[in-house]
Amino acid sequence: MHKNATTKSYIVGFLLSIVLTLAAYFLVANHLLADKILLTSILGLAVVQLMIQLLFFLHLGKEKKPRWNLMILISFVGIILIIVVGSIIITSHLNYNMMPKDMGQYMLQEEGMQK
Amino acid sequence: MKATKDLPNEKTDNHKAAADERTIFGFWVYLMTDLLMFAGLFAAYAVLHNNTFGGPTTHELFNLPFALAETLILLTSSFTCGLGMLAAHKNKKNHVLAWFAVTFLLGLAFLGLELSEFSKLVSEGNTWQRNAFLSSFFTLVATHGLHITVGLLWMSICMGAVWFRGLTPGITRKLTLLSMFWHFLDIVWIFIFTVVYLMGVM
Numbered sequence: 001m002h003k004n005a006t007t008k009s010y011i012v013g014f015l016l017s018i019v020l021t022l023a024a025y026f027l028v029a030n031h032l033l034a035d036k037i038l039l040t041s042i043l044g045l046a047v048v049q050l051m052i053q054l055l056f057f058l059h060l061g062k063e064k065k066p067r068w069n070l071m072i073l074i075s076f077v078g079i080i081l082i083i084v085v086g087s088i089i090i091t092s093h094l095n096y097n098m099m100p101k102d103m104g105q106y107m108l109q110e111e112g113m114q115k
Numbered sequence: 116m117k118a119t120k121d122l123p124n125e126k127t128d129n130h131k132a133a134a135d136e137r138t139i140f141g142f143w144v145y146l147m148t149d150l151l152m153f154a155g156l157f158a159a160y161a162v163l164h165n166n167t168f169g170g171p172t173t174h175e176l177f178n179l180p181f182a183l184a185e186t187l188i189l190l191t192s193s194f195t196c197g198l199g200m201l202a203a204h205k206n207k208k209n210h211v212l213a214w215f216a217v218t219f220l221l222g223l224a225f226l227g228l229e230l231s232e233f234s235k236l237v238s239e240g241n242t243w244q245r246n247a248f249l250s251s252f253f254t255l256v257a258t259h260g261l262h263i264t265v266g267l268l269w270m271s272i273c274m275g276a277v278w279f280r281g282l283t284p285g286i287t288r289k290l291t292l293l294s295m296f297w298h299f300l301d302i303v304w305i306f307i308f309t310v311v312y313l314m315g316v317m
Contacts, residue, residue, distance in 0.1 A: 005204070007198070010197040014190070014194040017190055018187070018190065021187065024309065024313055028179065029179055029316075031317075039314065042313050050302055050306075058295065058298050072143065076148075079154075080150065083155060084158045086158075087159075087162055
């Protein structure tokens with residue numbers, strides 16, 4: 001993965017990473033955007049920085065075909081998204097559905113249980 | 116005559132290159148499984164970070180400039196590690212030792228900052244036993260710190276090997292794997308910085 005690397009690619013990757021880190025930091029420190037847009041933009045900046053480091057530090061773009069490293073990365077990213085996003089969605093629904101008041105009503109209506 | 120003599124050599128070189136590629140691919144698969152473990156810890160943190168059980172929230176605990184300093188130190192160490200790899204491919208032994216020494220010191224500085232943050236939290240009574248948020252926080256960040264510690268140990272062993280035995284193909288291959296590990300840890304830290312510190316203070 002490293003044979004074709006040049007000093008230039010490392011310098012470009014390093015500078016871009018610093019710019020993206022500082023951008024995310026100043027967005028949050030000065031609270032320049034509304035909450036939801038701010039959240040989306042700092043997560044976006046992190047993903048862009050991930051791609052830049054994969055390209056310029058790990059040289060994923062210069063891999064020979066077939067691109068096994070890239071393919072296995074993509075499949076793992078899929079699994080990771082299922083784990084992380086799935087956990088967040090399930091738990092927020094769980095917290096909602098496990099509220100005692102709702103639960104009592106739910107059991108009366110859906111399950112036909114009587115007190 | 117010369118051409119036929121070169122042929123077997125070329126063949127073994129190709130074999131070696133293919134073996135190197137297989138090793139690198141195997142290590143890449145290991146890194147991906149490691150990423151999967153971090154994903155589990157991130158999921159736990161995302162689910163639990165509001166469960167403070169009356170303790171301080173993320174907003175009160177985290178110091179953003181401190182986390183930024185940690186981030187920039189680790190990012191710079193990832194960069195110097197890459198420069199060390201370039202020197203290794205150019206067979207410049209002293210440059211390799213110098214760049215990896217810089218990387219090692221930056222990694223050590225990062226680890227020191229992280230441990231001082233942990234000791235400050237613990238001395239204020241905010242240990243991992245206090246609530247679910249702090250348990251998941253310490254598990255996630257300390258697992259990364261443990262990886263950094265292992266990376267530093269590995270780096271010192273590799274530097275010793277370069278110092279005493281020079282840049283043999285085997286050692287260059289080990290340095291390649293080490294540098295992949297180090298870049299990987301920097302990538303994981305980007306997400307810790309974003310998800311734990313930036314989103315915590317937001």
